[in-house]
Amino acid sequence: MSAQAQTTPGAVAAPGIATGPEAGAPVLTVDGLTISVRQDGGEAVLVDNLSFALGRGETLALAGESGSGKSLTSLAIMGLLAPGLRVSGGAVRLRDTDLTALPESALRGLRGNRVAMIFQEPMTSLNPILTIGAQLTEAIRAHEPVSKSDARVRALEALKAVRLSQPEKRMTQYPHELSGGMRQRVMIAMALALEPDVLIADEPTTALDVTVQREVLDLLRDLQREHGTAIILITHDMGVVAEMADRVVILKQGQMVEVAPVRDLFAAPKKQYTRDLLAAVPRLGDGSSAQALPEPVSQTPIASLSEVKVRFDIRGGILSRVTHRVHAVENVGFNVYPGETFSLVGESGCGKSTIAKALVGLVPHLGRIELNGHVLGGLSAQDQKALRRDVQIVFQDPMAALDPRMRVGDLVAEPLLIHGIGSSESRRATARELFDRVGLSPDWIDRYPHEFSGGQRQRICIARALALRPKLIICDESVSALDVSVQARVLDLLKSLQADFGVSYLFISHDMAVVENISDRIAVMYLGQIVEMGTRAQVFGNPQHSYTKRLIEAVPVPDPSFERPLRPRLTGDIPSPIYSLGEQPERLLLKNIGDGHLVAVG
């Protein structure tokens, strides 16, 4: 069966599945698309014989893990493949025009005009030294012969359409003055200003916080409804797929695995890979079946924080005096008990990672941090070092956390070397043991970090953290950069290590589903303060604070039949934690509403 025969029925013969009444003749047809990379001595195929059709007003999701070729496909449609890559077979037809056969000059006329694109990284996708207005008007004037002032009027309308606050002011601002969510709105405004037939959204919300993601997804859907734009949504997040897509193409290593309407795909996946992928997706509610540890009040905590504050100075004036302070962490207090997983959740800038840094002494703090019964800060350098043996940290980006010029075995054994433990043979033996324990072959210890995949590298980081047999491991977004199937396996590894070694985790994440999956107790942070704290069942089963509710509700649900309750659209940005000298954020008081479930009042 050819790929063509596989897809066309879904798109054309069964238009009812594709959304809306207008879905008739496809706007965009990808037919046997093959993308190759030039290598020494020939070409390697990266995307193989991919076919799908996209109807007017339809949303098609290209879903798959890293390396599946989903972003390459979108760049090929735009004619923006990097040098060295080329379309080596098949066609991309916009109505009746074959885009792969067009010369660059003709393609340029369609780019941004009839096929537009938004990208993953709103932070870097806008030119930092041009104003928002300049970048918007430029996009309009590239395709339509309008005067500068007319283009400005159009640009302003586009900014209003994406519901950006103060659009006039935004026109004169530079990208760095806008938050990530606002920048992604600008990107959408730029892409939709010329009312393209097709919008390609390449991981449009992956770099955004979950509440901002919610806003952007809502916006895309509203705009699609208003203009009938066809959307190709590229994502690895099955929750986003379930909420946005009409049909789904599952890709794996450049091969099309399955094409199906979204409800069919989630209800009855036909291929094993799709089933595995869906099974790996963390879902809210999964964790509630597992039994929660009782609050271990009798034990002494491994880590105990009370009234911890971290503030960063901002200097100004002739004498560089402190004029403002960033109140990154304000009066935070919690305990982590032996053998438990305590999670800090919140959006970027809420101070969760700063707490981790304060715990390992990387940033100065006020207040009291006790590790294993010793107060951090009041010790000699010698004692500090000894104390650090008990607390290890695993970071988000495993590639950045491993020295590329060291062998992985040496990396894992380095903490032992630093603390002068064992001989070089015994350290090597320990590294082999640890490799075995985290699911890597002990024979690999003489390799270098670049020879491993992302998930394997994170296992190496975990092995390194385990080397000193710490009592507490801080996992700072440790699984956020991993594909879902890898993420699920790493989470399983963390759980089994906890069972074996009795180590505690301080788990820091923005991903509510992952947090629910792994945590015993949870603290929700907002603007440097804890707004709600309790066991998993308390926080997820009975969220009390409005921000906790908002966070939980914003999580995309990987179930297409889920009806999102109608709520007013979220707007507005999180306020700044920067205060003038002498001013302070209002202190939130936590009230116990029963069984240790603490909720901020007011």
Place this chain on the structure above:
Amino acid sequence: MLAYLIRRLVQTALILVGVSFVTFLLLYVLPADPVRQIAGRSATAQTVENIRHQLGLDQPFIVQYANYFSGLVQGDFGRSYLQKTEVGALIASRLPATLLLMLGAIFCELLIGLTLGSIAAIKRGKWIDQLLMVFSFAAVSAPQFVVGLLALYIFAVKLGWFPIGGYGTFAHLVLPSLTLGIMGSGWYSRMMRSSMVDVLRADFIRTARAKGLTRWRVLGRHALPNAILPIIAMIGIDIGLFMSGIVVVESVFGWPGIGQLAWQAIQRVDIPIIMGVTMVSATAIVLGNLLADLITPFIDPRIKLR
């Protein structure tokens, strides 16, 4: 902004005080004796002592420096030992020529360096990129007196396009500027190439292309201004490099600037002139850096001076 400027100017003044002290100290411990130079070989010991006393060179170092410094604060660079004129007037009469040469050289090195660097980055990996990088390597390594003499021989002697030496018209300016600028153009083409290569990989370039902009607009409006940003700070530092080149180039082309003045003064241990030229160059370098830092926020809105 004003606070920043004041702070930087105070720093500048402190740096210049430091430079004056270190240079004065170095000249003091120098084994060459300026008095011998003035008095000539046949002078008696008595004459030498008289001259030494007259110039105040028999006083302790700290007194000599204090005298010099108090003059400096009032804008007095002292008198030349041999030319019997005010150093300030000597420098003032020659400074315009040197500044003109410097501007010409900066223009040449930026024009050549940025253009070649950009072309190399756009044609990265192609033969033209490799050719340009060979040129830049040669430009950086070639001694300036060789480049100067070669340029004179080809363009002045053989082709007769430019005058052989001297000062006065635009034609006189071309070859010295080119000679002085060619080394910098080698550096700049390398820096510009790597900066441009980075920028061309940036996400916002992909956005610009996805908008359907023409290739020239993507390069000219999005890539180039971003690629130049890290280079601006270098221009300020460059002025220091120029000072050494200026001594050579002014001699080769007979350009009546402070480079020639300094060269003659060094040969004859004319300390007030050496001090004066050093102070003027140091001021130029520090102000050049300050200027570069002040310009940056106008090009890069992310940078705020405070």
